[in-house]
Amino acid sequence: MSKSIPELYGSLVFNDSEMKARLPKDIYKALAKTINSGSHLELDVANSVAVAMKEWALEHGATHFTHWFQPMTGITAEKHDSFLSPTGVGEAIMEFSGKELVKGEPDASSFPSGGLRATFEARGYTAWDPTSFAFIKGHTLCIPTAFCSYSGEALDKKTPLLRSMEAVSKEATHLLHILGKTDVKRVNTTVGAEQEYFLVDKECYRLRKDLIFCRHTLFGAPAPKGQEMDDHYFGSIKPRVEAFMEELNEELWKLGIPAKTEHNEVAPAQHELAPVFETVNVAVDHNQLVMEMMKKVADRHGLACLLHEKPFEGINGSGKHNNWALSTDTGENLLNPGKTPAENTQFLLxxxxxxxxxxxxxxxxxxxxATAGNDHRLGANEAPPAVVSLFLGEELEAVVDSIKSETYFEGKGAVQMSIGPKVLPHFTKDNTDRNRTSPFAFTGNKFEFRMPGSSLSLSGPNVILNTAVAESLAGFCKVLEGLTGSELDLAIHKLLKDTFTDHARIIFNGNGYTDEWLAEAKKRGLPNLKSTPEALPHLIAEKNIELFTKHHVLTKEELFSRYEILLEDYAKTIHIEAKTMEEMVQKDFLPSLFSYVNDLACTGSTKKELVPGITTKAEEKLIxxxxxxxxxxxxxxDTLKDMIGTAEGMDDYLKAGTYYHDTILAEMETIRLAVNDAEVLIPEDYLPYPTYDALLFYI
Incomplete structure (x- = not known):
């Protein structure tokens, strides 16, 4: 690393310090007002920013610009245009206007739209999001943008997220004003995204069609050693992986991504990266870049990065923990309980x-x-169950119980930890333990949503969290509006008691992996939506349509479009997996099996010819x-082929998705188990693909 980390950090980002240094003071103030308060951006401001942004980009070797956006594919999209502008006299200049900065026109009919756009309705727009800084990737200036149709419908993941941020900020600020915090002008959602991933040897990866087409293995016998020794988690990082992590950090730091923590995860060949918290919009943008850079850097090190939720059967899959909190523009974390949470009215609300x-x-x-990949992971002893519950920890649950029963809470206060040897320091015990089996856990001053899968865009979960919390806060404001003094205190007390009593069923501090909990959850009336096809119809339930439309996060049409897109994505994903399995078995595995059986038969025949009467029991048994x-x-x-044909004839994606889940996946599991049984009997030289041994223990 030729530069120090502070010099490297953000060096490829047109960030606040660059804008402040390069823009006229009045332009910078106007842009800052747009970013901080959401005010309208004037064209003269955009023109001035565009000139400064172009000059900065050219200084860093950029030749092109792109509107970088996040369509409903779950990954990012970009179309590159050069700064080149011919002058008409055999020369050219480098130009970039405010109009080009604020608006682009990609083809809106070529991305998933869920029926919002017909094939012939091609026009769409990308609009600059000034709250997320532009950056340079390669030789291209990337401008984060929202993406909408010609008629204004959101066709991306950023637009609903920005809307949800406004919704929760509006209601949280309103509540704080009722509580007397009138200096607060905005409340931001902050997120830290812990990203789990696998690294495998690139040459092995290239020999597995299932990894190439499906991003996970469709079959594979377990290696003799898995994760049962618990020796990989937080273990010493191997040199090849360490070199990858070092370069990855440098690439991320250049892009202003605050990569902080790296370590080995539980499964062999599995690792994790975690950043510092950021405003949710920026955190989601950065996480998309993290996934992209992981793949690019891995490739340069002769590795392949796997972001599927369950790349290998029999060992842990990968998640993406969404650490979510609310912070004011005055720097206060609204989910910080303080030293006496029972007396912290604001926190309790x-x-x-x-x-x-x-x-x-x-x-x-x-x-x-809900995705096809995450369905493999949820409910296993590596991830939360499909039942959503909320973990508070012992102290906060006791606080909640005291509010419900109107009894005095006697806190234990800070507990000093002493673990024996005098040479070791004493430290204060946290007010909550960590519960890795909980889908939604309070972890000191934030909530950790542990259900998202490793390949998922975190936009969706945060849109839900922001909008749902906005709805609750709006209800609280309605109850407390106009009250002061003792009337306000009494109303808050009743509101807290009623809320915690009415919603006590969601709080669970125990082991979410047990059958007893699933039975208890059913008694409590908590939904257990085990699969994506089972879960998705709830998206368009009346109460959920009302939620999104009330807070102007998604229109009814936009919500239904996402329902169609998610169903279609699920069905197509399993279809690709089924077709890949068909091809791998038919063209690769069975011929290898037959070749080995033929050689075994030849070996037996040769033995009998050489030594009459010799036994060939071993060969016969194996054959x-x-x-x-x-x-x-x-x-x-043959059965799978017939089932695929049946599914291909279905026009209804819900019907098709249910058929893929209930019927085709079950048939694929039958084939997987039979192939695995055969694989362990066949020498690796005959197998058409690398085994789990080679994939997971490549170092």
């Missing part, structure tokens, strides 16, 4: 709002993480076993 929101919209939180498995695989493959 915001805590109650979150409890109510999670209970009322648990179905939406489950939907926000019989493999031949039986080959028959099973062949028969089940």
């Amino acid at each position: 915001f805590l109650a709002a979150v409890v109510e929101a999670v209970d009322d919209y648990a179905d939406l939180l489950r939907i926000s993480v 019989t076993k493999l031949s039986g498995l080959a028959d099973t695989i062949s028969d089940e493959l």
